[in-house]
Amino acid sequence: MKYHNFLANKFFKKGKRGYISFISNISVIGITVGVAALIIILSVMNGFSSDLKDKVIGTRAHIYLSSLFGPIHDYEKVIDKVKNNKEIIGISPVSSSEIMIKNGDSVNGGILFGVDRNTVEEVIKFKKYMVLGHVEDLSDDGVILGEELAFSLNATLGESITVISPKIKVMPDGSIFPKTKKLIVEGIIKTGMYEYDKSFLYTTLKNFDRLFEQPENSTTAIYIKVKNVYETKKVIKQLSKELPKNLFSRDWIDMNHNLFTALRTEKFVMGLILFIIVLVAGINIIITIIMMVQEKKKEVGILRSLGIKRSGIKRIFLLQGIYMGSIGTLLGSVIGVLVVAAIKIFHVKIPGGGSVYYIDILPVQFKVWPDFILIVVGVMVVTILFSLIPSAWASKLDPIKAIKDE
Amino acid sequence: MNEIILKCENLHKYFPLPAEGELKVLRGLDLEIVSQSSTGIIGVSGSGKSTLLHILGSLDSPTKGKIFYEEKEMNKMSDEKLSNLRNAHFGFIFQFHYLISELTVIENVMLPYFIKTNRQNNGYAEKLLSDVGIFERKDYYPNQLSGGELQRAAIARALMNKPKIIFADEPTGELDNENAGKVFELLLNMVNKYKSSLIFVTHNNNFAKDLQKTYRLYLGQLEKI
Ligand SMILES: Nc1ncnc2c1ncn2[C@@H]1O[C@H](COP(=O)(O)OP(=O)(O)OP(=O)(O)O)[C@@H](O)[C@H]1O
Ligand SMILES: [Mg+2]
Numbered sequence: 001m002k003y004h005n006f007l008a009n010k011f012f013k014k015g016k017r018g019y020i021s022f023i024s025n026i027s028v029i030g031i032t033v034g035v036a037a038l039i040i041i042l043s044v045m046n047g048f049s050s051d052l053k054d055k056v057i058g059t060r061a062h063i064y065l066s067s068l069f070g071p072i073h074d075y076e077k078v079i080d081k082v083k084n085n086k087e088i089i090g091i092s093p094v095s096s097s098e099i100m101i102k103n104g105d106s107v108n109g110g111i112l113f114g115v116d117r118n119t120v121e122e123v124i125k126f127k128k129y130m131v132l133g134h135v136e137d138l139s140d141d142g143v144i145l146g147e148e149l150a151f152s153l154n155a156t157l158g159e160s161i162t163v164i165s166p167k168i169k170v171m172p173d174g175s176i177f178p179k180t181k182k183l184i185v186e187g188i189i190k191t192g193m194y195e196y197d198k199s200f201l202y203t204t205l206k207n208f209d210r211l212f213e214q215p216e217n218s219t220t221a222i223y224i225k226v227k228n229v230y231e232t233k234k235v236i237k238q239l240s241k242e243l244p245k246n247l248f249s250r251d252w253i254d255m256n257h258n259l260f261t262a263l264r265t266e267k268f269v270m271g272l273i274l275f276i277i278v279l280v281a282g283i284n285i286i287i288t289i290i291m292m293v294q295e296k297k298k299e300v301g302i303l304r305s306l307g308i309k310r311s312g313i314k315r316i317f318l319l320q321g322i323y324m325g326s327i328g329t330l331l332g333s334v335i336g337v338l339v340v341a342a343i344k345i346f347h348v349k350i351p352g353g354g355s356v357y358y359i360d361i362l363p364v365q366f367k368v369w370p371d372f373i374l375i376v377v378g379v380m381v382v383t384i385l386f387s388l389i390p391s392a393w394a395s396k397l398d399p400i401k402a403i404k405d406e
Numbered sequence: 407m408n409e410i411i412l413k414c415e416n417l418h419k420y421f422p423l424p425a426e427g428e429l430k431v432l433r434g435l436d437l438e439i440v441s442q443s444s445t446g447i448i449g450v451s452g453s454g455k456s457t458l459l460h461i462l463g464s465l466d467s468p469t470k471g472k473i474f475y476e477e478k479e480m481n482k483m484s485d486e487k488l489s490n491l492r493n494a495h496f497g498f499i500f501q502f503h504y505l506i507s508e509l510t511v512i513e514n515v516m517l518p519y520f521i522k523t524n525r526q527n528n529g530y531a532e533k534l535l536s537d538v539g540i541f542e543r544k545d546y547y548p549n550q551l552s553g554g555e556l557q558r559a560a561i562a563r564a565l566m567n568k569p570k571i572i573f574a575d576e577p578t579g580e581l582d583n584e585n586a587g588k589v590f591e592l593l594l595n596m597v598n599k600y601k602s603s604l605i606f607v608t609h610n611n612n613f614a615k616d617l618q619k620t621y622r623l624y625l626g627q628l629e630k631i
Contacts, residue, residue: 003520303521306492
C-alpha cells in the first residue's frame with residue numbers, strides 16, 4: 001500500500017468526530033441522492049422513449065418509399081428491384097389516405113390503410129397488437145379498426161360501418177355524391193399509441209384501390225423494415241441509386257422528428273437539473289475537506305516535517321474526497337438500480353395512467369451506456385475537481401505555522 | 407571523518423511587526439555543524455532559538471543568508487528535494503511529541519520509512535522502540551502514553567531513517583526534572599549509537615555540559631560558551 005492511502009484511510013476512519021462526521025455524512029448522502037435520482041429518472045425517461053419508439057416502429061415502417069406524383073404503379077416490380085438488399089428484412093405495399101367513417105349517428109375522421117394481407121406482417125406487427133381477429137382473414141369488404149376508433153364509432157366485430165372517400169361520384173342526372181362503401185368490422189387493433197388507435201383503420205389494398213379509383217397494382221407507399229433501425233439513412237442512400245428518380249424515401253426518424261427531438265431535449269434538461277444536485281453535493285465535499293484540513297492542520301505540519309512532499313499532502317486530502325464520492329456513488333447506484341429493478345418487477349402503475357398517458361405501467365429502461373457510465377464518471381470527475389481545491393490549499397500550508405496551528 | 411555537514415552564513419530572519427517595521431530575530435548568524443557531533447543552543451525565551459532550528463531544518467526560510475547541507479545550497483532546492491532531505495537526512499523532536507493520534511506508536515515510528523519507501527518496516531521500528539524502552543507500548547495509541555513515553559516514541563521516530571542530523575527543540579521542556587534528565591540522557595546515547603549529529607535547543611544550562619559545543623543565541627547572533 002502507498003503511504004498516502006494508508007494515512008488517508010486512517011484519517012478517514014478515525015478522524016471522524018462530531019461535526020466533521022456530520023458534514024461528511026451530509027456530503028455522502030447528497031451524492032447518494034443525486035446519483036440515485038439520476039439513475040431512476042433517466043431510466044424512466046428511457047422507458048418512455050423506448051416504449052414510444054417500439055410503438056412507432058412496431059406499427060409503422062422504418063422506411064417509407066413513395067412517389068412524387070400520385071401512387072406507385074406496378075409496385076411489385078419496385079419491390080423485386082430492392083428486396084435483395086441485405087439490410088431489408090421486410091417489405092410490403094401500404095396505401096393510405098384520409099377518409100370519413102360513419103356508423104349510425106357517429107361520424108369520425110380517420111386514416112384508411114390498404115394493406116396486402118399476405119406480406120403486411122413483415123412491416124406492421126398486426127399479430128402483436130390485434131386484440132380481435134387476424135389480418136390474414138381480412139376480406140375485401142372487411143375493415144380492422146383501431147380500438148379507440150371502434151369505441152367512438154360504437155362499432156363491434158361483425159357490424160358494418162360506412163367509409164366515405166374524398167372521391168366524388170357523378171350520377172347520371174348530373175348530381176354528385178361522395179363515394180361511400182360499407183365495410184364489415186373484422187378485427188380490432190390496439191397499439192397503445194392513442195393517436196394511432198383513435199384514427200387508423202385497415203382494409204385490403206385491392207379494396208383501397210377500388211375506393212380511391214386507383215389502377216390495380218398501385219400503392220401510395222411501400223413500407224420497408226431494415227435490420228438496424230438506426231441505419232435507415234444508409235439503406236435510403238443505396239435505394240436511391242437503384243430506383244427511378246420519381247420515387248423517394250423517408251425514414252421513421254424524419255416522420256417523427258419532433259417527437260424524438262422533444263424527448264431528447266427533455267432528457268437532457270432533466271439530467272442537467274439532476275446534475276445540479278450533484279454539484280451541490282460536490283460543494284459540500286469542498287466544505288467538508290476544508291474542515292478536515294482545518295482539523296488536521298497540525299498533522300499536515302508534522303507530516304511535512306517528516307518529509308512528505310506537497311503533492312503527498314494534496315493526495316491525502318484528495319483521497320478523502322474520492323472516498324466520499326465513491327461511497328456516495330456506490331450507495332446511489334445500488335439504490336438507483338434497486339428502485340429501477342423494483343419498478344420493472346412490480347409493474348408500478350402510473351397514477352391516472354391509461355387515460356392521461358395511455359400507458360398504465362411505468363416503463364423503465366436502465367442503460368449502462370451512456371447513462372450509467374456518464375453518471376458515475378461525471379460524479380467522480382466533479383468530486384475530484386472539487387476536492388482538488390481544498391487539497392491544493394492544504395498542500396501549500398506553511399509547515400511551522402501549521403504545526404503551531406495558527 | 408568529522409567533516410562539516412551543515413553550515414549557515416550571514417543568516418537573517420525578520421518577522422513583520424503588526425503595526426510597522428520588523429522584528430529582527432536573527433541578524434547575520436554563522437554556524438557550522440560537523441558530523442557525529444552534539445551542539446547545544448541556549449538563550450532566553452523569545453531569543454529566536456526555535457526560529458533558527460526551523461530554518462536550519464528547512465521548515466522555514468531565512469530572510470537573508472545561505473544554508474548549505476553537504477555543500478549544497480538549501481535555498482535553491484525544490485520542495486521535492488527539501489522534503490526528501492527532511493525525510494532521509496533530518497530528524498525532528500519538538501517540545502511536544504507531535505505523534506499522529508490516529509496511528510499506533512509503532513506506526514508512528516515507522517512512518518518516515520514508509521514515506522521514504524512506500525514499504526512498512528516494523529523490525530527496525532521495534533528495535534528502536536526497545537532501545538528507547540517502550541517496546542511493550544508499541545500497539546498503544548498516543549493518548550494512552552505518558553509524557554515521557556511519548557517523547558521516547560518521538561525520539562525513535564526521529565531516528566527511523568538513520569538521519570545525519572537530529573534537530574531537538576526543548577524535547578524535555580514539558581517533563582518533570584527527573585524525566586527530563588532521563589530523556590536527555592537517552593537522546594544523547596541514541597545519537598551516539600546511531601552516529602547522528604545533534605542540535606539541541608534548550609534554556610536549561612545544566613544540559614550544556616554534556617554537549618560537545620554550546621552556543622548562546624543573543625541579539626540575533628551566536629556566541630560560543
Ligand atoms: N511567525 C512569526 N511571526 C511573527 N513573529 C514571530 C513568529 N515566530 C516567532 N516570532 C517571534 O520571534 C521571536 C523568536 O521566537 P522563537 O520561537 O524563535 O523564540 P525561542 O527562543 O524559541 O523562545 P522559547 O524559548 O520561548 O521557545 C519571538 O519574539 C517571537 O514572538
Ligand atoms: Mg522555542
